[in-house]
Amino acid sequence: MLQHGQKSQAVDPDACAAYGAELVLSHGYSLAAAANSSGAARETIRRRTLGQGSRAEQQRTGEQRLTRIEEDMLVKFIMQLELHGFPMRRSDVEISALALLREQDPAATPLGTRWFERFIKRHSNLLAFKTKASLSRERSRGLTAASATHFFDLVSGPRASFPRPFYLSKLTPCLVIYSLETL
Numbered sequence: 001m002l003q004h005g006q007k008s009q010a011v012d013p014d015a016c017a018a019y020g021a022e023l024v025l026s027h028g029y030s031l032a033a034a035a036n037s038s039g040a041a042r043e044t045i046r047r048r049t050l051g052q053g054s055r056a057e058q059q060r061t062g063e064q065r066l067t068r069i070e071e072d073m074l075v076k077f078i079m080q081l082e083l084h085g086f087p088m089r090r091s092d093v094e095i096s097a098l099a100l101l102r103e104q105d106p107a108a109t110p111l112g113t114r115w116f117e118r119f120i121k122r123h124s125n126l127l128a129f130k131t132k133a134s135l136s137r138e139r140s141r142g143l144t145a146a147s148a149t150h151f152f153d154l155v156s157g158p159r160a161s162f163p164r165p166f167y168l169s170k171l172t173p174c175l176v177i178y179s180l181e182t183l
Contacts, residue, residue: 014054016040021048065111070100075123090116 020038023029024045035042066074074096078088088096094111097119101108120127 013040013044017044017048017054020045024049065115066097066100071119071123074100075126078127093119 016038017040020034020040023034023037024031029037031042031046034040034045038045074093077096078093081088094116097115098108098111101111
């Protein structure tokens with residue numbers, strides 16, 4: 001490190017800023033004098049004296065709120081739900097991620113506005129999130145006469161003799177179509 005009163009010849013801007021902050025905090029230099037001695041910008045030195053890291057450090061620490069293991073667990077959970085026909089919405093993923101964060105720290109702050117986009121970008125090889133419109137199109141393509149017949153065969157077939165909940169005992173094609181139209 002540089003000695004008190006020496007001019008900075010260092011190339012590393014973080015080292016220059018740290019030295020400038022040290023001059024202000026430990027040796028009583030003004031921001032202008034510290035900037036002149038260290039070679040760092042006055043605003044950078046001011047931010048360092050307030051305890052703020054470099055912008056690159058802030059971006060690195062702010063981007064990855066969950067650990068790699070936690071993100072992998074979240075991805076597996078999302079994929080399992082999709083496999084069983086229950087795709088998660090964006091809000092569901094964000095709520096699940098925040099729940100993981102709050103397990104570590106109950107006072108964890110909410111995720112940033114761009115967290116979801118960065119999460120999808122990091123896991124784009126595994127996850128393909130769908131919009132409401134694309135899900136609706138896929139569901140309507142899946143509702144064919146054959147799939148509807150198969151569904152009602154399952155409902156009224158041999159399994160129909162087992163005790164069923166009240167809402168399934170009153171299930172008719174008219175009610176199913178009506179409930180789909182009201183969504």
